[in-house]
Amino acid sequence: NAGVTQTPKFQVLKTGQSMTLQCAQDMNHNSMYWYRQDPGMGLRLIYYSASEGTTDKGEVPNGYNVSRLNKREFSLRLESAAPSQTSVYFCASSAHGGTSGRGLGLYEQYFGPGTRLTVT
Amino acid sequence: GIQVEQSPPDLILQEGANSTLRCNFSDSVNNLQWFHQNPWGQLINLFYIPSGTKQNGRLSATTVATERYSLLYISSSQTTDSGVYFCAVEDTGGGNKLTFGTGTQLKVEL
Numbered sequence: 123n124a125g126v127t128q129t130p131k132f133q134v135l136k137t138g139q140s141m142t143l144q145c146a147q148d149m150n151h152n153s154m155y156w157y158r159q160d161p162g163m164g165l166r167l168i169y170y171s172a173s174e175g176t177t178d179k180g181e182v183p184n185g186y187n188v189s190r191l192n193k194r195e196f197s198l199r200l201e202s203a204a205p206s207q208t209s210v211y212f213c214a215s216s217a218h219g220g221t222s223g224r225g226l227g228l229y230e231q232y233f234g235p236g237t238r239l240t241v242t
Numbered sequence: 243g244i245q246v247e248q249s250p251p252d253l254i255l256q257e258g259a260n261s262t263l264r265c266n267f268s269d270s271v272n273n274l275q276w277f278h279q280n281p282w283g284q285l286i287n288l289f290y291i292p293s294g295t296k297q298n299g300r301l302s303a304t305t306v307a308t309e310r311y312s313l314l315y316i317s318s319s320q321t322t323d324s325g326v327y328f329c330a331v332e333d334t335g336g337g338n339k340l341t342f343g344t345g346t347q348l349k350v351e352l
Binding site for chain 1: 272275277283287292328337340345
């Protein structure tokens with residue numbers, strides 16, 4: 123049981139290059155999330171997918187796209203990287219009560235190890 | 243949207259000391275979670291605590307949802323407790339996503 127996995131762990135891009143960050147979970151969770159963490163800013167939600175087949179914008183979606191490939195996998199794409207996208211990116215997943223029959227709301231959220239991205 | 247404030251922003255303790263971290267939130271919530279980010283960046287879920295009190299070893303947490311706050315207690319602190327502690331909430335109209343506070347940076351010294 124690997125939990126939440128992310129690839130790559132580190133990446134350096136030049137301005138204007140594109141890349142896709144991959145995330146997978148093996149906990150059969152419905153909901154998956156992409157966050158970015160910048161010094162002193164805490165965690166900010168980029169995009170999320172409450173269930174397979176749906177995606178929604180979070181707090182800071184500009185410059186990013188996502189794909190919920192299947193229940194296990196949720197990818198984040200930077201089409202034209204900018205220095206402002208230098209950050210640490212975390213993927214996370216959780217179950218939610220709406221599908222577990224246990225009531226409303228999310229349950230424990232689990233994080234991947236992160237991807238440290240530098241854009242020069 | 244919902245606002246989540248944590249205090250104190252920074253805390254330095256001697257090993258063996260106790261501490262209390264606070265999380266205030268501005269609206270009704272479905273749930274509240276506490277996370278620890280270790281110095282290597284790994285984020286670990288400590289507590290899922292929409293209300294009431296839970297304990298896990300030297301750590302315990304209490305959420306008083308009606309008064310819109312939660313407390314994380316660390317007793318007999320150890321150097322391995324160092325890192326950043328985040329609380330995060332899902333507001334009742336929030337649509338399956340968490341809003342994070344900016345964290346409390348804890349350093350435990352020998």
